[in-house]
Amino acid sequence: MGEHKKEVCVLAAAGMLGSSFDKVGFYHALEQNPDVIGCDSGTSDSGPFYPGAGKPRMNRRAAKRDLELMITEGVKRGIPVLIGSAGTAGADPNVDWLVEIAREIAAEQKLHFKLAEIKTELTHDQLQHYMEEGRLHPLEGAPEFTDRDLDSLARCISVIGAEPFIKALEDGAQVVIAGRSTDTSIFAAVPTMYGLGNGFAWHAAKVLECGTLATVFEKYHGSMLAWIREDSASIEPGHPEMTASPVSIVSHTLYENTNPFRLPEPGIVMETEDASYEQETERRVKITGTKLTKAPYTVKLEGVKFEGYRRVAVAGVSDPLILKQFDSWLQTCERDARNKIRAGMGLEPEEYRLRHLVYGNPKDPDTECVGIVFDIIARSPEEADGVISNVWHTALHVPIRDWEGAQSQAAFPFSPPTLMTQENGATYSFCLNHVIEVDDPLETCRFTYYDL
Structure with missing residues (x-):
């Protein structure tokens, strides 16, 4: 050849x-x-x-x-x-x-x-060797990567x-x-x-x-x-x-x-x-x-670390009373949910992550429905289930002063409202977007041959 x-x-x-x-x-x-x-x-x-x-x-x-x-x-x-x-x-x-x-x-x-x-794939020892020799360099926008990050690295793959x-x-x-x-x-x-x-x-x-x-x-x-x-x-x-x-x-x-x-x-x-x-x-x-x-011959590295277990809940809001005060209503939902999670599960806000994503514009007078995705990451599947249940249930019934008595503020397209990604919601983040200087283009490779 x-x-x-x-x-x-x-x-x-x-x-x-x-x-x-x-x-x-x-x-x-x-x-x-x-x-x-x-x-x-x-x-x-x-x-x-x-x-x-x-x-x-x-x-x-x-x-x-x-x-x-x-x-x-x-x-x-x-x-x-x-x-x-x-x-x-x-x-x-x-x-x-x-x-x-x-x-x-x-x-x-x-x-x-x-x-x-x-x-x-590279082992932790291989990556540490490149770090110690000063041959690991971040690409533009990459997060800093230190010896401490090495301990939390789940996987590192050379490209x-x-x-x-x-x-x-x-x-x-x-x-x-x-x-x-x-x-x-x-x-x-x-x-x-x-x-x-x-x-x-x-x-x-x-x-x-x-x-x-x-x-x-x-x-x-x-x-x-x-x-x-x-x-x-x-x-x-x-x-x-x-x-x-x-x-x-x-x-x-x-x-x-x-x-x-x-x-x-x-x-x-x-x-x-x-x-x-x-x-x-x-x-x-x-x-x-x-x-x-x-x-110079460099090889890109892609590395990820484990973040926890994700759960989400999707909700729709169409009540005009909620839409006109949507931002403050969301803030109240989050505050009340965190209070319930602290009281019932003993978790402080820094022990899990909670965010929301809004689809649609509640400030547009022609808007009839706004979608919300509540997204949480927790340390275990059990904690994740508990946190998201508190969040979506709070969003369902958190009161507003414009209305007296029972109220349902959100509608859920799925039952149960709690959804998860693959592998029980296991969630990772990128932590390495770097290059390494190599002496040989083959040095990050392991070859195996099979006669089939």
């Missing part, structure tokens, strides 16, 4: 493994004989729960359906299959989850291939670049399932391996990462293709009824970036200020002018 190629074709099966990508576009794309089939399987968009709990966001059956299509066609056609950020968060349990699915597919379909597993994918392929893997990785590295790895690790490879990878989200109109969610060369890249959707335009490609180049002209990746910066986009065919866009500059 060490030879150089003049052109490399990259197929992104979809923007997210488990999103049930369109088969028509996928099979049309396969007719172009791509050099690699890739798919991102993760995101931090869904927040800190998934890395904290090590749980996948996507449905297992849907993820298996997509992965089975990719592996079956990849093995049959001799095309490597790369999956990055396994199981949403790319934490060790998320990788285990997707590797188990891959092994299941191989057994059921009687497929034989070499599977590479790349885990990218790898293209090099670990390349190593796995050079070691003979036909399917690679990796932990947390940059979205672009999944698609830039094979062009880089074939000597085309230029600005066009990374620019195309940036567009491919979300599949057909970069098309003019996403009629069918699914596959995108890119052809990488020394002097350009060309991009088009797999489905013959869909098109890409310069605007749709530029739009995705801007997507999720603080600076649309400088896009950092491990060891490099992609510079798009001089990039040009032209309609090469009715469905295809050609990119020229993108540059790549070297940068």
